[in-house]
Structures are given as C-alpha cells and as structure tokens.
Amino acid sequence: xxxxxxxxxxxxxxxxxxxxxxxxxxxxxxxxxxxxxxxxxxxxxxxxxxxxxxxxxxxxxxxxxxxxxxxxxxxxxxxxxxxxxxxxxxxxxxxxxxxxxxxxxxx
Amino acid sequence: xxxxxxxxxxxxxxxxxxxxxxxxxxxxxxxxxxxxxxxxxxxxxxxxxxxxxxxxxxxxxxxxxxxxxxxxxxxxxxxxxxxxxxxxxxxxxxxxxxxxxxxxxxxxxxxxxxxxxxx
Numbered sequence: 001x002x003x004x005x006x007x008x009x010x011x012x013x014x015x016x017x018x019x020x021x022x023x024x025x026x027x028x029x030x031x032x033x034x035x036x037x038x039x040x041x042x043x044x045x046x047x048x049x050x051x052x053x054x055x056x057x058x059x060x061x062x063x064x065x066x067x068x069x070x071x072x073x074x075x076x077x078x079x080x081x082x083x084x085x086x087x088x089x090x091x092x093x094x095x096x097x098x099x100x101x102x103x104x105x106x107x
Numbered sequence: 108x109x110x111x112x113x114x115x116x117x118x119x120x121x122x123x124x125x126x127x128x129x130x131x132x133x134x135x136x137x138x139x140x141x142x143x144x145x146x147x148x149x150x151x152x153x154x155x156x157x158x159x160x161x162x163x164x165x166x167x168x169x170x171x172x173x174x175x176x177x178x179x180x181x182x183x184x185x186x187x188x189x190x191x192x193x194x195x196x197x198x199x200x201x202x203x204x205x206x207x208x209x210x211x212x213x214x215x216x217x218x219x220x221x222x223x224x225x226x
Binding site (some may be wrong): 001033034036038042043044045046049050055085087089091093094095096097098100101 | 129141143145151152153155156167168169170203205209210211212213214216217218219
C-alpha cells in the first residue's frame with residue numbers, strides 16, 4: 001500500500017497568513033493526488049484534484065502543486081472559513097490512502 | 108446530484124451491519140462509489156470502492172477491512188451498499204459514501220452515518 005505522509009499535523013495561523021501543507025507519497029503517484037477539507041461534524045469537500053486542478057466553486061486562494069512523490073496545498077490568504085482539517089488522498093492505485101491530516105487552527 | 112447514507116447504529120462486536128447509499132441526480136452504475144470513514148481520534152480512512160462497469164465493476168478494500176467488508180450496488184434501485192461483517196470496536200466511526208464520475212476523484216459526498224461497535 002502507498003503511504004501518504006502529511007506535514008505538519010497541525011498549525012496555528014492568523015487570518016491573512018499564507019499557509020502551506022505538504023504531502024509525501026512513499027512511491028510515485030504521478031499527479032493522482034486530491035486535497036480535501038473537512039470541518040468539524042461535516043463531510044469532506046473536494047478542493048483540488050489531479051494535484052493542481054481547482055474543483056469548481058472552490059476559492060482561488062487554494063492552490064496545489066507537485067508531482068511524483070511530493071505535493072503541497074497552499075492557501076494564499078487564510079480566511080476565517082478555512083479553519084478546518086485538510087487531507088491528501090492518492091488515487092494512483094488501490095487501496096487508495098489518505099494522509100493523516102493537518103488541522104489548521106486560529107492563532 | 109447527491110447521496111444519502113443510512114443504516115448506521117449500535118452493534119455488538121462480531122455482528123454485522125449493512126449501510127446503504129441512495130443516490131439521486133445520477134446513476135450509481137456510472138460513478139465509482141466508495142466508502143470513507145472517520146474514526147475517533149484518527150483521521151479519514153479510505154474503506155473501499157466499487158468501479159464502474161467501464162473499469163470492470165470490481166472492488167478494492169483497505170487492508171483493515173478486507174475479507175470482512177463488501178461493497179455492492181443495485182443499479183435498479185440506484186443504491187450502493189457497504190456490508191460489514193465480523194465488526195470490531197475499531198470499526199466505530201462516521202461512514203461517508205462518496206462517488207465520482209471521474210475515476211480519479213470523488214466529488215459527491217453524503218453527510219455520513221454513525222456506526223458504533225460496542226458490547
């Protein structure tokens with residue numbers, strides 16, 4: 001199984017900050033990497049698919065980069081609605097696997 | 108386009124439970140349908156999925172549930188199922204059904220149904 005390692009596990013940031021979350025795969029997954037946001041008590045929502053493609057309706061402050069084994073999710077200017085937990089998910093091969101999550105908290 | 112999960116509840120260890128995922132606005136046969144769970148104190152865990160006929164209609168599962176869980180779908184009812192057998196306390200969590208027309212990402216999610224495995 002492909003192991004996905006996310007970092008950091010949590011971070012504190014202020015509104016307006018630029019935030020970057022990393023995700024590393026244990027082997028190449030080319031660009032088959034998705035990012036999800038999950039707020040407490042809610043279902044996950046898709047932010048980015050295919051490593052860098054912004055899902056329809058998602059604000060442009062979210063962006064994704066990377067290929068192979070190393071990927072990042074960047075929020076260019078953190079907004080109050082962005083405080084949540086973020087997960088990467090590889091869909092290169094089955095079983096699909098999530099990263100451990102990064103909780104973004106208010107500083 | 109939406110999915111709604113049902114069938115969660117309290118069940119004793121070793122027993123079985125079947126979750127349903129009722130789709131509207133699309134045909135489950137045209138979407139890859141998967142199940143994801145959020146377990147207490149942990150993050151999201153991919154449980155398994157069923158591919159469309161185009162991709163063979165086959166299933167795959169996480170190692171933690173392989174041999175105990177089984178995913179199927181009924182195209183006539185537009186429902187996907189998660190049959191969970193030999194349940195363990197560590198299977199406790201919120202189970203989300205999700206689907207994707209594109210094989211490589213799931214963009215339709217339900218609100219989840221809670222499964223509690225306890226004696």
